[in-house]
Amino acid sequence: GPLSAGLKRKFQPPLKREGGPVQPNNSGRNQNSNNNNNTNNSTSSNSNGNNDEELPEELRGLDKELIEKINNEIVDDGQKVTFDDIAGLENAKNTVNELVIYPMKRPDLFTGLRACPKGLLLFGPPGTGKTLIGKAISYESGATFFSISSSSLTSKWIGEGEKLVKTLFAVASYRSPSVVFIDEVDSMLTQRKSDENEASRRIKTEFLVQLDGAGNDRKGHVLVIGATNLPQELDDAARRRFVKRLYIPLPDQPGRECLLRTLLVKNSHSLTDKEIIKLSRDTDGYSGADLKNLCTDASMGPMRSMTVEEMMSIKANEVPPIAYKHFRQSLRGSSPSVAQSDLQVYLDWNNTYGSKV
Numbered sequence: 001g002p003l004s005a006g007l008k009r010k011f012q013p014p015l016k017r018e019g020g021p022v023q024p025n026n027s028g029r030n031q032n033s034n035n036n037n038n039t040n041n042s043t044s045s046n047s048n049g050n051n052d053e054e055l056p057e058e059l060r061g062l063d064k065e066l067i068e069k070i071n072n073e074i075v076d077d078g079q080k081v082t083f084d085d086i087a088g089l090e091n092a093k094n095t096v097n098e099l100v101i102y103p104m105k106r107p108d109l110f111t112g113l114r115a116c117p118k119g120l121l122l123f124g125p126p127g128t129g130k131t132l133i134g135k136a137i138s139y140e141s142g143a144t145f146f147s148i149s150s151s152s153l154t155s156k157w158i159g160e161g162e163k164l165v166k167t168l169f170a171v172a173s174y175r176s177p178s179v180v181f182i183d184e185v186d187s188m189l190t191q192r193k194s195d196e197n198e199a200s201r202r203i204k205t206e207f208l209v210q211l212d213g214a215g216n217d218r219k220g221h222v223l224v225i226g227a228t229n230l231p232q233e234l235d236d237a238a239r240r241r242f243v244k245r246l247y248i249p250l251p252d253q254p255g256r257e258c259l260l261r262t263l264l265v266k267n268s269h270s271l272t273d274k275e276i277i278k279l280s281r282d283t284d285g286y287s288g289a290d291l292k293n294l295c296t297d298a299s300m301g302p303m304r305s306m307t308v309e310e311m312m313s314i315k316a317n318e319v320p321p322i323a324y325k326h327f328r329q330s331l332r333g334s335s336p337s338v339a340q341s342d343l344q345v346y347l348d349w350n351n352t353y354g355s356k357v
């Protein structure tokens with residue numbers, strides 16, 4: 001049926017992405033699974049939805065519908081993000097290259113002490129680019145990107161959580177190299193014990209088990225990236241599994257300047273270098289997401305000065321450019337989303353537990 005056809009299509013070994021970096025090393029595992037797949041293609045499907053014959057050997061015994069759901073809803077083939085799309089954060093990018101990208105591309109060179117860590121924690125205020133970094137790691141290393149938020153585990157995937165985690169890791173290792181990105185990881189691995197229900201305790205246990213197993217040779221390369229705004233909520237067991245913990249701070253002035261330039265490049269604008277620098281100085285405390293909102297709002301400036309009739313009849317190339325005055329107007333109605341007083345917690349946690357870059 002169409003279901004199994006879709007399944008087979010999705011289980012082709014990962015292809016080199018167009019325009020993406022070349023992957024010099026294709027592990028023998030994938031070639032094997034390809035062979036298995038070819039054998040399986042000859043077995044016709046029957047009406048029994050649980051026909052294990054259709055699944056590649058590595059995934060036999062797992063729930064086929066859940067696998068299908070993972071491929072459809074958790075594997076993220078969306079927008080490609082490269083390191084060039086991420087403004088600033090040079091330290092983080094360098095560290096990530098050395099720790100993760102090179103080892104994922106050349107696992108044969110990065111063995112033993114040099115081996116890629118299985119868990120990477122990105123922590124810091126919201127809207128600073130943690131998700132972007134996760135996506136860029138996946139893209140730059142040619143990995144399959146699995147993206148899930150902890151809150152969806154306890155809401156959307158209610159009741160299936162533990163099984164989902166197990167199946168997710170099986171699919172990730174099958175489609176390796178893979179990146180499993182878990183947003184709001186603190187809420188899955190929180191240290192609050194008293195109000196913890198049985199279901200979330202089991203999800204947590206299963207996750208820790210998988211995190212211990214992920215990335216060893218037998219299972220292929222699976223990197224787990226956890227993102228959190230509340231690193232202090234992680235308990236010891238969870239924290240230890242994320243061997244590398246990178247602080248992703250608010251952008252500094254050069255970072256904000258770079259971000260503004262990146263954001264503005266997509267529209268016609270009349271801002272001079274001096275004005276961009278002035279804006280970057282006047283937005284101290286703004287996160288990347290705040291700056292994006294600011295630019296989005298300013299970009300509406302030229303539209304707001306038109307009547308509806310004018311807007312409907314104007315040619316696209318006649319729309320006035322976004323100007324500095326539009327930014328000044330938008331700045332008056334905006335403020336940073338992260339309180340300065342909240343930042344100390346991150347600095348302290350970074351001092352105690354962070355990986356120094």
Ligand code: ADP
Pocket residue numbers: 085086087088089125126127128129130131132133227259262287288289290292
């Ligand atoms: P986080 O995961 O840290 O909460 P995101 O990575 O989802 O934040 O960033 C939210 C949005 O803010 C991004 O989609 C992007 O538009 C913008 N943004 C944040 N930081 C950066 C950055 N360093 N470079 C470019 N865009 C950024």
